[in-house]
Structures are given as C-alpha cells and as structure tokens.
Amino acid sequence: MKGPRSDNLAVSRAVGANVAALRRTRGISQRTLASTTEQTGKSVGFSTICRMEKAAAPGAAPVAVYVDDVVSLAAALGVTVQQLITTPNCNACMDSPPPGFACRTCGATA
Numbered sequence: 129m130k131g132p133r134s135d136n137l138a139v140s141r142a143v144g145a146n147v148a149a150l151r152r153t154r155g156i157s158q159r160t161l162a163s164t165t166e167q168t169g170k171s172v173g174f175s176t177i178c179r180m181e182k183a184a185a186p187g188a189a190p191v192a193v194y195v196d197d198v199v200s201l202a203a204a205l206g207v208t209v210q211q212l213i214t215t216p217n218c219n220a221c222m223d224s225p226p227p228g229f230a231c232r233t234c235g236a237t238a
C-alpha cells in the first residue's frame with residue numbers, strides 16, 4: 129500500500145535520479161563523486177549517494193535528501209541546485225551536457 133508520505137518526497141527522488149544520471153553523463157563513480165564533495169562545503173558519503181540513487185528507482189522506498197547534501201552535490205557535479213532538484217526536460221543529458229559536448233538528443237551545449 130502506498131501512503132501519502134511517499135508522494136511528499138518527489139524532490140528527493142528527483143535529486144537521486146539527477147545525481148545518478150549526471151554521474152553517468154560525466155563518467156564518474158559514486159566513490160569519485162563522494163571524494164569530489166570533500167572539496168566543497170560539505171562532504172557527502174559514498175553510502176549516502178548510493179542510498180539516494182537507489183531510493184529514486186521506481187517502486188523503491190523514498191529517502192529524504194538533506195539540503196546541505198544537495199548544495200554540495202550540485203557544486204561537485206557542476207550544476208545549479210535548481211537543476212539538481214528539478215526533473216530535467218531531456219533525460220539523455222539531464223539538461224546539462226559535459227563541458228565541450230553537445231547533447232545528441234536535445235542539442236544542448238554546456
């Protein structure tokens with residue numbers, strides 16, 4: 129049974145999905161991302177990244193994401209907080225192709 133609570137974490141789900149997709153377009157692992165956040169204001173652990181990405185999968189139990197983690201992950205991934213909390217228009221590049229590349233699906237450039 130699905131309670132109302134799971135629907136209240138749509139933003140946390142979007143963050144998890146965006147982190148997973150942005151990592152893929154940049155070709156970096158969860159461990160690399162975790163160590164990159166150590167250079168930002170707040171380090172985000174490998175297990176935290178792993179958990180938020182898993183929680184974003186369809187049917188998975190949602191996990192609330194901390195705002196401080198979102199700010200740190202956005203900095204580490206080179207996107208804005210707004211981009212990280214919003215479901216992107218283009219699922220291929222997440223509206224943020226890597227620097228120097230153009231998206232083959234939507235044509236966006238970094």
Ligand SMILES: [Zn+2]
Nearest residue numbers: 218221231234
């Ligand atoms: Zn695109």
